[in-house]
Amino acid sequence: MPGIRLSEVVLRTTAYDRLCDFYSLLLDQPRSAEMTPPPSPEPDEPSRICFFDFYFDPPYTERIAVFECKDLGDGPSSHGLHHFQLRAPGIEALVELYRRLKERGYPPVEASNHGPGTSFYYLDPDGNKVELSSLNFSSQDEMRRLMATDEFKSNPSGFPLDPERLAAAAQAGGNLSELIWER
Numbered sequence: 001m002p003g004i005r006l007s008e009v010v011l012r013t014t015a016y017d018r019l020c021d022f023y024s025l026l027l028d029q030p031r032s033a034e035m036t037p038p039p040s041p042e043p044d045e046p047s048r049i050c051f052f053d054f055y056f057d058p059p060y061t062e063r064i065a066v067f068e069c070k071d072l073g074d075g076p077s078s079h080g081l082h083h084f085q086l087r088a089p090g091i092e093a094l095v096e097l098y099r100r101l102k103e104r105g106y107p108p109v110e111a112s113n114h115g116p117g118t119s120f121y122y123l124d125p126d127g128n129k130v131e132l133s134s135l136n137f138s139s140q141d142e143m144r145r146l147m148a149t150d151e152f153k154s155n156p157s158g159f160p161l162d163p164e165r166l167a168a169a170a171q172a173g174g175n176l177s178e179l180i181w182e183r
Contacts, residue, residue, distance in 0.1 A: 004097075007087035007133060008063050012044075013079055016068035020050045023064055027052050032063070033144075035153040043070040044082070049156060056140045059089050083121070083129035091118055091166075091176040094134040098163050108132075114158040116143045118180045136180065159183050 013019045020031055032053040037046060046067035055062035067082050088094040098108065098120055108120040109129075119133040137143040146152055161180065169179050 003089035003093060004086050004132075005060050006084070007061055008065055008085035008131070010065040010067055010082040010084065010131075011080065012067050012069045012082035014068065014071045015079075016048050016050070016066060019066050023052050023066065027054055027064070029054070033147050035156050037156055038154065043072055045069070056143075058138045058140075059135045060087050061135065081128070083131050085119070085131040085133050087117075088132060088134045091134045091136075091180060092170060094118065094120065094132060095163070095166050095170045095176060097132055099167055102163075108163055111161045111163045112158045113161055113180050114156060115146050115152050118161065120163060136177075 011019065024030060029052065031050050033051045035049050037049065039047065046069055048068040050066040052064045053061065054064075065082075069082070088097060101107070101122065106122055108122050110119075110121040112119055112121075113136070116137065117133040117135050119131050122130045122132065124130055135143075137146070166176060166179060170176055
């Protein structure tokens with residue numbers, strides 16, 4: 001798809017502070033945002049999240065995120081890549097990409113409005129999680145204001161979306177930028 005770019009690499013760790021300190025040193029910047037989502041029994045759900053933002057030029061962003069997750073034992077399942085994110089130039093392009101992938105037998109495993117962005121998650125043929133996303137804001141200030149709220153910090157996962165509803169609305173000429181905020 002034209003205009004799609006790498007936007008985020010999310011790392012999974014059990015050594016949260018050590019990994020965050022390393023990326024703060026490497027990128028020569030403090031942690032951009034941190035949050036503690038509500039506890040979850042799912043081992044892949046993070047107990048702490050840290051973002052390092054280093055590029056913002058709407059509709060594109062680039063960041064490294066660190067997720068502290070439960071220890072699943074030795075091997076790559078406890079440390080390393082959690083998922084990576086590709087950014088589409090807008091919600092319309094994201095919905096079009098959804099249609100193309102679904103037609104070829106790749107439905108998303110999850111779809112959410114996280115606040116800063118709208119995301120559809122897929123598993124590639126090897127089982128790697130890929131987040132396809134579009135930015136919900138046109139300025140970094142708008143996005144930072146949302147990310148500073150207690151509501152966002154307590155629920156960075158946002159709320160689920162129905163991609164079929166978005167695809168039908170797109171085909172009918174609906175305003176997707178408004179529809180993504182309806183729960």
